[in-house]
Amino acid sequence: MVRILTLFFLLNLVSISTSQELSDEEIQANFNAYFDNSRVGIVYPSVSLTKNVGENTSVTGRYLVDVISAASMKSHFEVDGVTSATSKDEGGGDNTPDEVRHEMGIGVTQILGSSTFSLNGLYSTEHDYTSKTLALSYAIPFAKKNSTIQVGLVRSWDKVFPQVRSWKRDKDVTTFSGSFSQILSKRLIAQFDVWYSKNKGMLSDSYQVVEILEGNSAKFLEPKHPNERSRKAFGIRTNYKLTDISSVQIGYRYYWDDWKVKSNTINVFYQRYLSNEKIILGLGVRSYFQSKAEFFSGNYTGNEEFLAVDSKLSSQFSLEYQVKMILDGAYFSENSFLYNEKIQYNAKFNFYHRKTDIADWHSNYKNLYAYIISFGLRYKI
Amino acid sequence: MKNKPTKVLLLLVLSTTFGCATVQPWERESLSDPIMIFDENPIDKGILEHHLDYREGSVGGTGGQSGGCGCG
Numbered sequence: 001m002v003r004i005l006t007l008f009f010l011l012n013l014v015s016i017s018t019s020q021e022l023s024d025e026e027i028q029a030n031f032n033a034y035f036d037n038s039r040v041g042i043v044y045p046s047v048s049l050t051k052n053v054g055e056n057t058s059v060t061g062r063y064l065v066d067v068i069s070a071a072s073m074k075s076h077f078e079v080d081g082v083t084s085a086t087s088k089d090e091g092g093g094d095n096t097p098d099e100v101r102h103e104m105g106i107g108v109t110q111i112l113g114s115s116t117f118s119l120n121g122l123y124s125t126e127h128d129y130t131s132k133t134l135a136l137s138y139a140i141p142f143a144k145k146n147s148t149i150q151v152g153l154v155r156s157w158d159k160v161f162p163q164v165r166s167w168k169r170d171k172d173v174t175t176f177s178g179s180f181s182q183i184l185s186k187r188l189i190a191q192f193d194v195w196y197s198k199n200k201g202m203l204s205d206s207y208q209v210v211e212i213l214e215g216n217s218a219k220f221l222e223p224k225h226p227n228e229r230s231r232k233a234f235g236i237r238t239n240y241k242l243t244d245i246s247s248v249q250i251g252y253r254y255y256w257d258d259w260k261v262k263s264n265t266i267n268v269f270y271q272r273y274l275s276n277e278k279i280i281l282g283l284g285v286r287s288y289f290q291s292k293a294e295f296f297s298g299n300y301t302g303n304e305e306f307l308a309v310d311s312k313l314s315s316q317f318s319l320e321y322q323v324k325m326i327l328d329g330a331y332f333s334e335n336s337f338l339y340n341e342k343i344q345y346n347a348k349f350n351f352y353h354r355k356t357d358i359a360d361w362h363s364n365y366k367n368l369y370a371y372i373i374s375f376g377l378r379y380k381i
Numbered sequence: 382m383k384n385k386p387t388k389v390l391l392l393l394v395l396s397t398t399f400g401c402a403t404v405q406p407w408e409r410e411s412l413s414d415p416i417m418i419f420d421e422n423p424i425d426k427g428i429l430e431h432h433l434d435y436r437e438g439s440v441g442g443t444g445g446q447s448g449g450c451g452c453g
Contacts, residue, residue: 028422028424030424030425030428032428034432044428046424048424062424143403144403144405144406145406146403175441177441179444181419183409183412185404186404186408186409186412187411187412189412189419191419191444193441193442193443194442195442196441197440197441231440231441232441233440233441233442233443234442235442235443235444237419237443237444239417239418239419241411241416241417244411247414247416247417249419251443253439253442253443254442255439255440255441255442257438261438261439263437263438263439265439265443271416272416273416280415288437288439290437290438311436312435312436312437312438318436320433322429346425348425352432352436354437370432372428372429374425374428376425378422
């Protein structure tokens with residue numbers, strides 16, 4: 001469930017641009033792969049379709065499947081064997097761990113006068129976790145479309161039932177978001193975001209193990225996190241057209257919550273056209289600094305009110321580098337197989353390095369090195 | 382003005398509203414360029430956002446939404 005990056009989902013809130021128009025009709029297919037130095041490997045192909053059903057309405061359907069490497073699952077359950085939470089040494093309770101997650105999403109976007117209304121629903125299921133999500137967003141431009149305000153509400157109802165436990169628990173998440181975008185000049189646009197999320201229920205990971213040292217012996221307990229969390233963030237980002245063929249995005253985000261986690265994030269992303277505007281090359285870097293949750297510790301000596309070993313809650317910093325390339329299908333004018341003016345090819349490579357102040361409870365590494373590789377295409381219908 | 386985040390928030394809001402000049406629709410050629418659109422490919426962004434949500438204790442405030450998983 002939690003130990004592995006099993007899923008992602010983006011609620012396609014209306015992209016803030018300079019106009020309120022429906023997205024292009026398209027089919028998009030992507031293949032993504034994730035690998036890191038703790039032996040986790042995941043591939044997750046996805047496909048989506050966006051189709052207009054009238055002048056002012058479009059619908060989107062999306063399907064994604066995660067396939068997780070056997071190495072990561074095996075490692076996972078071996079750990080639980082240590083706690084004697086399951087009678088099997090590996091493979092979970094039924095010895096046939098489901099390594100596939102399915103996710104289905106559907107959404108509708110409606111233009112109402114000058115404003116845009118969007119409703120998305122999602123269902124995700126895997127062997128130890130299900131999630132239902134509903135998302136609403138509303139965007140309206142004003143001041144001759146120089147400014148746009150957008151508000152969003154996301155509600156998730158999750159069920160957690162770890163394979164090594166006999167219980168089933170709920171996790172509910174309600175998120176409000178707002179953004180204000182402003183054209184500042186003919187070459188500069190800025191966007192300001194605010195975000196608030198209330199999490200309730202099962203907020204810890206039952207596959208993790210907290211080691212309590214008592215003299216020369218040790219005992220192993222399940223993590224205990226508070227069952228509520230209020231999370232807040234704001235961010236600002238700008239996009240500036242440097243030249244006719246290049247732009248630079250700069251963003252900053254500040255985050256804080258009632259578990260006393262605070263963070264600062266800075267990112268810069270440069271894009272440039274190549275080959276007579278048939279190729280877009282993107283280069284990005286992101287820097288992140290975080291303080292630890294108040295109850296997080298690398299060394300518990302007793303069964304305290306809260307116990308946490310999740311590396312996410314440790315003080316840390318991370319750096320991420322990205323190289324991205326978008327090729328217009330017209331670029332392949334001498335290759336009849338790849339040439340198609342309606343197709344856009346995408347390729348992306350990310351390198352991520354995170355260093356925590358306390359070593360990860362499972363891998364014992366302070367440094368996480370991860371690689372994300374993506375390939376995809378978008379076909380304009 | 383109770384805390385530092387509130388002050389920073391106010392400063393950032395003001396910074397986005399001061400000095401705004403109305404840009405007419407026919408003057409937005411540069412702004413309508415694909416390289417000038419935030420999150421031009423939301424699905425693409427979702428992949429990265431989720432990977433970060435799982436590995437870091439922070440989320441939100443970046444214009445997109447991720448969720449629906451067991452990532453605490």
